[in-house]
Amino acid sequence: MKRLFDFGLALFATLILLIPLGLVAVLVKLTSVGSIVYWSDRVGRHNKIFKMPKFRTMRVDTPALATHLLSNPKQFLTPVGSFLRKSSLDELPQLWSIFKGDMSFVGPRPALFNQDDLVALRTQYGVDKVLPGLTGWAQINGRDELPIADKVKLDADYVVQQSFLLDLKILFLTFLTVGRGVGLTH
Numbered sequence: 001m002k003r004l005f006d007f008g009l010a011l012f013a014t015l016i017l018l019i020p021l022g023l024v025a026v027l028v029k030l031t032s033v034g035s036i037v038y039w040s041d042r043v044g045r046h047n048k049i050f051k052m053p054k055f056r057t058m059r060v061d062t063p064a065l066a067t068h069l070l071s072n073p074k075q076f077l078t079p080v081g082s083f084l085r086k087s088s089l090d091e092l093p094q095l096w097s098i099f100k101g102d103m104s105f106v107g108p109r110p111a112l113f114n115q116d117d118l119v120a121l122r123t124q125y126g127v128d129k130v131l132p133g134l135t136g137w138a139q140i141n142g143r144d145e146l147p148i149a150d151k152v153k154l155d156a157d158y159v160v161q162q163s164f165l166l167d168l169k170i171l172f173l174t175f176l177t178v179g180r181g182v183g184l185t186h
Contacts, residue, residue, distance in 0.1 A: 005164070009105060028056055032080075036056060038056040040052050041113035043112070044110060054094065056081075058077060105135065105167070106167040108138065109139060117148055118151070118152070121149065127156055137166075138151040
């Protein structure tokens with residue numbers, strides 16, 4: 001049922017968001033050098049690596065690290081990068097990953113391929129057994145502000161408690177959280 005819901009909602013969202021997707025693509029292209037979409041190596045279900053698309057918010061010479069590990073991440077942002085991140089519009093291409101079945105709308109956010117500490121903790125607590133999500137329990141309970149151990153605890157709680165109603169609650173709360181810009185560090 002979750003896969004059917006994800007596919008249907010991704011299709012609906014894509015149709016509704018066609019114009020904003022196009023506008024963001026044009027903005028990215030007009031304001032910086034490089035591709036419109038950045039394909040990030042991410043850790044998916046059972047720790048398999050997959051390519052996750054995002055609208056590019058960083059310059060092409062940015063090191064492949066989690067943003068919080070960069071000494072001065074703002075120096076790498078494109079002219080529209082900060083706005084895209086604060087509004088979470090950079091996440092919209094992940095609808096593709098939901099269509100493909102690499103991601104769900106709700107689940108733990110996919111780790112970067114080189115976040116070994118996060119991947120190891122998630123594996124230890126069984127979080128690797130579920131599809132990563134566009135949003136998740138940790139995102140509505142702190143987002144980027146949470147230490148890794150706290151994120152993993154929330155991810156593990158989600159794995160144990162997951163249900164269709166909890167997913168709907170997380171989706172609803174995500175819209176409220178993103179709308180207020182809560183928990184963003186960049």
